[in-house]
Amino acid sequence: xxxxxxxxxxxxxxxxxxxxxxxxxxxxxxxxxxxxxxxxxxxxxxxxxxxxxxxxxxxxxxxxxxxxxxxxxxxxxxxxxxxxxxxxxxxxxxxxxxxxxxxxxxxxxxxxxxxxxxxxxxxxxxxxxxxxxxxxxxxxxxxxxxxxxxxxxxxxxxxxxxxxxxxxxxxxxxxxxxxxxxxxxxxxxxxxxxxxxxxxxxxxxx
Amino acid sequence: xxxxxxxxxxxxxxxxxxxxxxxxxxxxxxxxxxxxxxxxxxxxxxxxxxxxxxxxxxxxxxxxxxxxxxxxxxxxxxxxxxxxxxxxxxxxxxxxxxxxxxxxxxxxxxxxxxxxxxxxxxxxxxxxxxxxxxxxxxxxxxxxxxxxxxxxxxxxxxxxxxxxxxxxxxxxxxxxxxxxxxxxxxxxxxxxxxxxxxxxxxxxxx
DNA sequence: CCTTGTGAAGTTATTCACAGCA
DNA sequence: TGCTGTGAATAACTTCACAAGG
Numbered sequence: 517x518x519x520x521x522x523x524x525x526x527x528x529x530x531x532x533x534x535x536x537x538x539x540x541x542x543x544x545x546x547x548x549x550x551x552x553x554x555x556x557x558x559x560x561x562x563x564x565x566x567x568x569x570x571x572x573x574x575x576x577x578x579x580x581x582x583x584x585x586x587x588x589x590x591x592x593x594x595x596x597x598x599x600x601x602x603x604x605x606x607x608x609x610x611x612x613x614x615x616x617x618x619x620x621x622x623x624x625x626x627x628x629x630x631x632x633x634x635x636x637x638x639x640x641x642x643x644x645x646x647x648x649x650x651x652x653x654x655x656x657x658x659x660x661x662x663x664x665x666x667x668x669x670x671x672x673x674x675x676x677x678x679x680x681x682x683x684x685x686x687x688x689x690x691x692x693x694x695x696x697x698x699x700x701x702x703x704x705x706x707x708x709x710x711x712x713x714x715x716x717x718x719x720x721x722x
Numbered sequence: 723x724x725x726x727x728x729x730x731x732x733x734x735x736x737x738x739x740x741x742x743x744x745x746x747x748x749x750x751x752x753x754x755x756x757x758x759x760x761x762x763x764x765x766x767x768x769x770x771x772x773x774x775x776x777x778x779x780x781x782x783x784x785x786x787x788x789x790x791x792x793x794x795x796x797x798x799x800x801x802x803x804x805x806x807x808x809x810x811x812x813x814x815x816x817x818x819x820x821x822x823x824x825x826x827x828x829x830x831x832x833x834x835x836x837x838x839x840x841x842x843x844x845x846x847x848x849x850x851x852x853x854x855x856x857x858x859x860x861x862x863x864x865x866x867x868x869x870x871x872x873x874x875x876x877x878x879x880x881x882x883x884x885x886x887x888x889x890x891x892x893x894x895x896x897x898x899x900x901x902x903x904x905x906x907x908x909x910x911x912x913x914x915x916x917x918x919x920x921x922x923x924x925x926x927x928x
Numbered sequence: 929c930c931t932t933g934t935g936a937a938g939t940t941a942t943t944c945a946c947a948g949c950a
Numbered sequence: 951t952g953c954t955g956t957g958a959a960t961a962a963c964t965t966c967a968c969a970a971g972g
Contacts, residue, residue, distance in 0.1 A: 614813045
């Protein structure tokens with residue numbers, strides 16, 4: 517274990533390794549070469565990545581799969597279930613509230629929030645939709661740390677302020693707005709239009 | 723213009739620059755510093771990025787906004803509208819068919835495909851939902867190059883084969899499946915569970 | 929002054945190559 | 951033999967620093 521700072525790209529790859537391990541349904545041991553075939557990353561890179569987290573593997577055998585998965589879960593902080601709220605219950609927001617992938621990865625969507633009276637009081641995928649005005653209090657009370665943001669970009673900033681005031685620690689932002697956040701609140705932007713653009717570009721250039 | 727190979731990160735930033743330019747609603751000229759404030763990237767990086775694409779700016783003035791936007795559009799290949807199909811009309815698929823962001827970025831969702839008889843023949847957001855069995859022919863006939871994939875991961879591979887056989891050139895994959903594709907077909911994975919995981923991890927480590 | 933564009937320096941990430949262990 | 955773990959080499963990316971133009 518070389519206890520240097522862990523590169524960001526390594527962190528970004530960990531969840532894909534985890535997914536690869538889960539999918540392979542292999543049991544016992546897996547080598548970096550085998551994991552390479554599943555995930556598409558090079559064996560060297562995989563070993564390098566794992567080396568940041570200590571002695572994980574066994575020379576000549578590989579990595580013990582269940583141990584490795586536990587370790588990654590632990591590193592990623594998904595060894596305990598985390599509460600998530602969805603703000604903005606439009607088409608995308610509703611879809612995300614029903615999205616099974618979140619559940620599977622250890623996230624519990626606990627409720628939705630919107631400003632539209634027609635949506636407030638409703639139920640989507642078994643979870644209540646509440647008024648944004650009660651959001652701050654809710655976040656505090658239930659100690660929610662994660663929010664998924666799918667509101668119109670015009671109100672994204674004001675909603676974000678309320679999220680931060682409530683104590684949210686991380687925002688998965690589906691709006692095109694570039695949010696300004698205090699250092700301690702983490703942000704990940706998922707811009708579907710931008711993703712397609714990038715894809716379009718890759719198609720033309722390579 | 724230094725005609726070296728364009729770094730991947732540069733390409734990934736271009737669409738965000740474009741978005742920043744569109745949002746700023748500024749007219750005339752914009753400097754790298756101003757664009758920096760909008761996008762969050764450093765002025766040096768912005769200049770470096772643009773420098774790959776030739777003499778774009780004017781010293782002392784900045785970049786001519788409409789010119790710059792056209793240039794980026796051209797580079798990203800979004801100067802013409804592109805047809806997109808959505809395969810898998812579940813919650814997420816429906817949301818994506820209604821997603822205005824695609825339209826705004828120059829992508830036209832032309833139709834949806836599913837295997838569920840209850841969905842086939844339906845209309846989502848003004849577009850027909852058709853049987854996957856007719857998909858290959860449709861792609862050929864309408865020369866569709868882009869597909870958004872939101873099917874259950876179990877059938878992702880077989881659907882993908884049909885997409886490729888039809889002549890699709892790029893796939894935006896929302897399923898957790900790691901798709902194996904011929905070199906000429908580009909792939910971008912958007913795994914919402916993985917995104918949240920990464921965010922969770924960032925929260926804990928930094 | 930204000931800008932851009934860019935070589936060079938600095939930083940970070942990936943790949944290589946091999947020691948050491950089973 | 952096949953494997954991991956890791957320093958060293960390489961490659962990729964970002965930031966700096968400054969010349970030159972408005």
